[in-house]
Amino acid sequence: MPLPSVILPGYLARGTDYRWLEKILNERGIPTVTVPLRKRDWLPTIGGRSVVPILRQIDRTIAAVREKYNSETVNLIGHSAGGWIARIYLGDQPYDLHGDVTGKAAIWQGRKIVSRLITLGTPHISQERWTKRNLDFVQNSYPGAFYPEIQYICVAGKAVYGQRWQSWLAYNSYQITCGTGECWGDGITPVKAAHLEGALNLTLEGIWHSPNSPGHWYGSPEVVEMWVEYLLETPGAV
DSSP states (O other): OOOOEEEEOOTTOOGGGGHHHHHHHHHTTOOEEEOOOOGGGGGGGTTTOOOHHHHHHHHHHHHHHHHHHTOSOEEEEEETHHHHHHHHHHOSSOOOTTSSOOGGGGOOOGGGSEEEEEEESOOOOOOOHHHHHHHHHHHHHSOSSOOTTSEEEEEEEEOEEOBTTTBHHHHHHHHHHHSOSSSEESSSSBHHHHOOTTSEEEEEETOBSSTTSSSOBTTSHHHHTTTTHHHHSOTTOO
């Protein structure tokens, strides 16, 4: 049986927003659970503050999944911000830049219990002042596909070309993420920000960022088929 998977929601998203993706994966024989976040769980993180409250919920969910399925390791699926938060969870460096935790409480070392990390439309870089501090920590501490024992699969959507007048939201989102608005992306995250050096990087044509997008998103049944194979493989097969 494939390893169990844990879905990490995007910023301000609820665990229930991913119920259909969770259902699709379970029907494919991949035991899947979503971190049961509520919108209010994100409130302490607003304004670029610490994501420790989210990391704690991730840790509790993974512990429960490992116990339920008697599995030493799990696969992580991080959508949007869930992808870079997962990279903090994997790490050995103390995430103490906000001063809310110190010592061992600031180190998660999830790499010991994670086999794969799949990121879906994750902005792995940012120029936006509220998120830059956290993302700079991730990039400086764990550049690229940092841990060789973990398989990183980074999925980007290519649905909207950012233009100042024709696609204003995409243009501005791309600009504050990677510094230029005129590029391709999923309407929120530009392709160039969704990939990591050393990872298996996929670019999917016509794929939008979120479940509320006007077209297919990363969790649409047809799109899941484009990346689900990596959850079905045995560890070390990518």
